[in-house]
Amino acid sequence: MTYEFDFAWLAGYWPVFARGVAMTIRLILVGGVLGIALGIFCAWGRALGPRWLRPLVALYVELIRNTPFLIQLFFIFFGLPAAGFRLNEVEAASLAMVINLGAYSAEIIRAGIEATPRGQFEAGASLALSPLQTFRHVVLIPALQKIWPALASQVVIVMLGSAVVSQIAVEDLTFAANFAQSRTFRAFEAYFLSTAIYLALAILLRFLLLRLGDLLFPHKRGAR
Amino acid sequence: MSLIAIEGLRKSYGEHEVLKGIDLEVAKGEVVAVIGKSGSGKSTLLRCVNGLEAINGGSITVDGARLAGDEAHLRALRLKVGMIFQQFNLFPHKTAGQNVMLAQQVVKKTGKAAAEAMARRMLDRVGLGEKFGAYPDQLSGGQQQRVAIARALAMEPMALLCDEITSALDPELVGEVLQVVRGLAAEGMTLMMVTHEMAFARDVCSRVVFMHQGRVHEAGPPGEVFANPRTPELQSFLGRVA
Amino acid sequence: MSLIAIEGLRKSYGEHEVLKGIDLEVAKGEVVAVIGKSGSGKSTLLRCVNGLEAINGGSITVDGARLAGDEAHLRALRLKVGMIFQQFNLFPHKTAGQNVMLAQQVVKKTGKAAAEAMARRMLDRVGLGEKFGAYPDQLSGGQQQRVAIARALAMEPMALLCDEITSALDPELVGEVLQVVRGLAAEGMTLMMVTHEMAFARDVCSRVVFMHQGRVHEAGPPGEVFANPRTPELQSFLGRVA
Amino acid sequence: MTQFTLLDILRNLVFATQWTVILSLVSFIGGGLLGLGLLVLRIGGGRIFAPVVRVYVELFQGTPLLMQLFLAFFGLGLFGIDVPPWLAAAVALILWTAAFLTEIWRGCVEAVPKGQWEASASLGMSYVEQMRHVVLPQALKIAIPPTVGFSVQVVKGTALTSIIGFTELSKAGTVLSNATFQPFTVYGLVALIYFALCFPLSQAARHLERKMNVAHRH
Amino acid sequence: DALEDIKSAGIIRVAVPQDFPPFGSVGTDMKPQGYDVDMARLIATRLNVDLALVPVTSANRIPFLQTGKVDLVISSMGKNPERDAVIDFSDAYAPFYNGVFGPEDLAIADASDLSGRTVGVTRGSIEDLELTKIAPADATLKRYEDNNGTISAFLSGQVEAIATGNVVAAAIIAQDPPKKPAMKFLIKNSPCYVGLNENEPALQAAVNEIIAAAKADGALEEIAQQWLGMGLPEGL
Numbered sequence A: 001m002t003y004e005f006d007f008a009w010l011a012g013y014w015p016v017f018a019r020g021v022a023m024t025i026r027l028i029l030v031g032g033v034l035g036i037a038l039g040i041f042c043a044w045g046r047a048l049g050p051r052w053l054r055p056l057v058a059l060y061v062e063l064i065r066n067t068p069f070l071i072q073l074f075f076i077f078f079g080l081p082a083a084g085f086r087l088n089e090v091e092a093a094s095l096a097m098v099i100n101l102g103a104y105s106a107e108i109i110r111a112g113i114e115a116t117p118r119g120q121f122e123a124g125a126s127l128a129l130s131p132l133q134t135f136r137h138v139v140l141i142p143a144l145q146k147i148w149p150a151l152a153s154q155v156v157i158v159m160l161g162s163a164v165v166s167q168i169a170v171e172d173l174t175f176a177a178n179f180a181q182s183r184t185f186r187a188f189e190a191y192f193l194s195t196a197i198y199l200a201l202a203i204l205l206r207f208l209l210l211r212l213g214d215l216l217f218p219h220k221r222g223a224r
Numbered sequence B, C: 001m002s003l004i005a006i007e008g009l010r011k012s013y014g015e016h017e018v019l020k021g022i023d024l025e026v027a028k029g030e031v032v033a034v035i036g037k038s039g040s041g042k043s044t045l046l047r048c049v050n051g052l053e054a055i056n057g058g059s060i061t062v063d064g065a066r067l068a069g070d071e072a073h074l075r076a077l078r079l080k081v082g083m084i085f086q087q088f089n090l091f092p093h094k095t096a097g098q099n100v101m102l103a104q105q106v107v108k109k110t111g112k113a114a115a116e117a118m119a120r121r122m123l124d125r126v127g128l129g130e131k132f133g134a135y136p137d138q139l140s141g142g143q144q145q146r147v148a149i150a151r152a153l154a155m156e157p158m159a160l161l162c163d164e165i166t167s168a169l170d171p172e173l174v175g176e177v178l179q180v181v182r183g184l185a186a187e188g189m190t191l192m193m194v195t196h197e198m199a200f201a202r203d204v205c206s207r208v209v210f211m212h213q214g215r216v217h218e219a220g221p222p223g224e225v226f227a228n229p230r231t232p233e234l235q236s237f238l239g240r241v242a
Numbered sequence D: 001m002t003q004f005t006l007l008d009i010l011r012n013l014v015f016a017t018q019w020t021v022i023l024s025l026v027s028f029i030g031g032g033l034l035g036l037g038l039l040v041l042r043i044g045g046g047r048i049f050a051p052v053v054r055v056y057v058e059l060f061q062g063t064p065l066l067m068q069l070f071l072a073f074f075g076l077g078l079f080g081i082d083v084p085p086w087l088a089a090a091v092a093l094i095l096w097t098a099a100f101l102t103e104i105w106r107g108c109v110e111a112v113p114k115g116q117w118e119a120s121a122s123l124g125m126s127y128v129e130q131m132r133h134v135v136l137p138q139a140l141k142i143a144i145p146p147t148v149g150f151s152v153q154v155v156k157g158t159a160l161t162s163i164i165g166f167t168e169l170s171k172a173g174t175v176l177s178n179a180t181f182q183p184f185t186v187y188g189l190v191a192l193i194y195f196a197l198c199f200p201l202s203q204a205a206r207h208l209e210r211k212m213n214v215a216h217r218h
Numbered sequence E: 001d002a003l004e005d006i007k008s009a010g011i012i013r014v015a016v017p018q019d020f021p022p023f024g025s026v027g028t029d030m031k032p033q034g035y036d037v038d039m040a041r042l043i044a045t046r047l048n049v050d051l052a053l054v055p056v057t058s059a060n061r062i063p064f065l066q067t068g069k070v071d072l073v074i075s076s077m078g079k080n081p082e083r084d085a086v087i088d089f090s091d092a093y094a095p096f097y098n099g100v101f102g103p104e105d106l107a108i109a110d111a112s113d114l115s116g117r118t119v120g121v122t123r124g125s126i127e128d129l130e131l132t133k134i135a136p137a138d139a140t141l142k143r144y145e146d147n148n149g150t151i152s153a154f155l156s157g158q159v160e161a162i163a164t165g166n167v168v169a170a171a172i173i174a175q176d177p178p179k180k181p182a183m184k185f186l187i188k189n190s191p192c193y194v195g196l197n198e199n200e201p202a203l204q205a206a207v208n209e210i211i212a213a214a215k216a217d218g219a220l221e222e223i224a225q226q227w228l229g230m231g232l233p234e235g236l
Ligand SMILES: Nc1ncnc2c1ncn2[C@@H]1O[C@H](COP(=O)(O)OP(=O)(O)OP(=O)(O)O)[C@@H](O)[C@H]1O
Pocket: B013, B018, B036, B037, B038, B039, B040, B041, B042, B043, B044, B045
């Protein structure tokens, strides 16, 4: 079988791809920032929070981690309106990503918190810091620093996983590929292109996150 | 009236009773050395006085206020009594100066400028004026421990609890930390310190408390305690350490 | 002829030259104490002799064979020279006995029965005959360090390198380890040890080497070195430690 | 239009679940073996193989699994190589799983304290002997919880094989909801089945992790 | 030559949809059924070969064809010049009654009334292609992966109207949902074509012949009655 690759059609479709890339970036920006914020809150809730909060967080984390993202997306987009809460597809996709990353990052950040030596909590306490102040000023930053690479990987995974939001008509990068191929039947070219863009985005995103880590944690700690 | 008054203090971990009724008073300006074998409950005693452990019986009174378990009381207590740990426990993501400033700003709501001035004063006092901007892992163990002391002092506590603060240090660095403590004692700070440095205890302390199996087994001025240990346990303990 | 001969040894980490030309000979049966301030290069020296660090200049000769960087030479060297670390470094997934047996079986291809017999003998020798089946985390620090000694001895090395082997131990446990080392010295083992235990060095060692800023600054019999330190650096070092 | 009872839906979903399970097992076992080989190359492969493995990992972790499956199945077809869907699915999933497991395990090997390497070196062990007797046994132990944890991702990852024509659980869900117009029933059941598959795995991972923290504090 | 190959193998492999009723969905036994499936069966019978059905989605049906994993794609495909450049099409084999549907009280009479409104449609389907051409610029088309997405979007109120086949709309109404889709206007009646690889004139001719014959002898009419609930239109 000889197949001739042909990218001439791209002339008409590059705006679709450009918009798709922009949408994917927008989703991961919102999902990343809010997802990690939610993750921090949940990690705190599960490791140090009030007793009543812990099982709730655990339930949320387990529900999300043990079901596919696509199904979560469907429930948010198609299901929530039945409960009188309508989100458009972009909002729904963003929310799904926040909730998804929130659950995963909660587990990762919790590991960082639990790896914090007890002495740090005690030092905070003995200086009369409240538990919340100790968490905020003493525990959080070193804990985040410890798990930052893992967190960066998870953000990349969520970015790649966001490909399925095209199923609820979000016009992201995968949508662009699907859309172009549904018109031109140039499936290989469309998917090949989108794969290459995803790879570039993944590498770039990881690089930027690690740089961000350097900025957030300017002081590299020596080998423990 | 004594600054710290401990009465009938009991503390258990599960089944295991670690403190079996401790009575101890520490007057203002006193320097008390707590000695004893590993596992005799020295650390536990100090941690109870700092409210880091919930107690199972008896009472602890600091400056007239009895210690209760709720957050507000605990914070009030800890403002009166500072604690320094064997493992320094400096905050690794903050410089020496920020370590000293943090609690002032967060707990006492001191302004940044005032907190910084205080931090510089305290770091000067422990001989580390020029290390304000250094991170903990850029400091030697002895320097880290001195920062920890400065950090506790910056809260202007009425007493300091020190738990084997030189045990994690290389022998050469022990001196510089003890020098700082000696200075504090001379200035009249109330100190309660667990230590293995017998020579130091003899020189500096006004009273030595020997703990054994969760009780105060013997106590008295260092001259008496070290020269004429009455119980065989203390005799054997001193024999081994010296 | 000396067992270990170090000539003009240089070692740098990046820009930082840590050993600046070390000359040192250790005869068979000698017990050499290496002392010096933190960062003076003591550990680095020992690690070079054990081939754990690649060297940048000079030579190290053990029992007539010059140390080269390839795997075969390194293994031959390490069979002649054992090393014991500050942090014990026992294999946590193996019992005391298995810790001692492993290298015999894997490296020397000793049969299981012979390796076990040797392990029992060596554990007996360090006073831990009955701990054969215990896992490291079931042993105290002092016991763990003695297993580490037994493990090194089981390889029947010509010399042992000891890097602050008591520094991670609680003061009460130091004695039991030093007791074992004292026994080895008495039996004629060649020892090169970094230590902060000056009293021990004075009692047991045949020579003391004082390192300062990557050089051997002063060396001699302990009587001389401790009684009449010639350089101000050694004087100040001894003054601080003693 | 054909009428489906709830039982019909459930029966078909459970039937499709067997593909999910089979694919998961294949990718996990195959990916584990391949990952182990890659791990050895990654940490002991020197200047030639280690970077190759790094690029491999970057490639497979940096692109959507969906696209990997697509290219494995159709891409090879373009070159006239006719791979059956089960083979393409297995190969792509194995390659993908291996990329992640290699990285997870590398982290575990690096978590073994340096002192263990030094102690075993000073006893005269060669690199391979150190690995075999000292480092890997310890790394393996640390590796169990995250590995079991990752299996959850593998189970969910198999959903994407529908792109090459596999009717596993989630594809069956799509097809059924298109036939019945009852998306909530169908997807609700799908979610439940996934949860039933994955929850025990993640619980096991957590349990192992906790057990390990209690048992060994080295 | 593909036709030769099919005959000598004694089997024809046909890609059919599984997520696009009534053209392709599944029965309770998970076996494909629908207009496209019957069409495939018809072609196989008349070629006197066995039939292998390969379920596909809109995302992978063309790769299946191009990599030689199937001989024909019968997947309610519409034709456009771009598509025609990549694969070949047979004559039309099925009509497609597309309309825009909305709730009773939604006032839409023709394409221009879609101005400012959100319409759901299944991506890559004929109605997607056609509606894209005729919808005013300020109408928003939301393109879902499959019919199910489109319908769910309508029922959950995520879109105001949907473009779909009349049979699909009828099936929704049969479920008696709170929101019933009523026909607003008909999109151009655009037929479906069988897709096959380029440069296979023999196979193309054979398929066209079968389609013509089936139109003439009523076989296609029967299929249409069964799945679309109405006969073939004039001039298909
Ligand atoms: N968190 C804890 N849970 C259970 N038991 C504990 C805990 N902390 C301390 N113990 C036990 O309480 C006893 C006293 O411990 P403590 O740390 O007070 O002794 P210590 O005198 O400070 O000893 P050392 O000189 O070794 O520091 C010991 O038997 C110890 O095992």
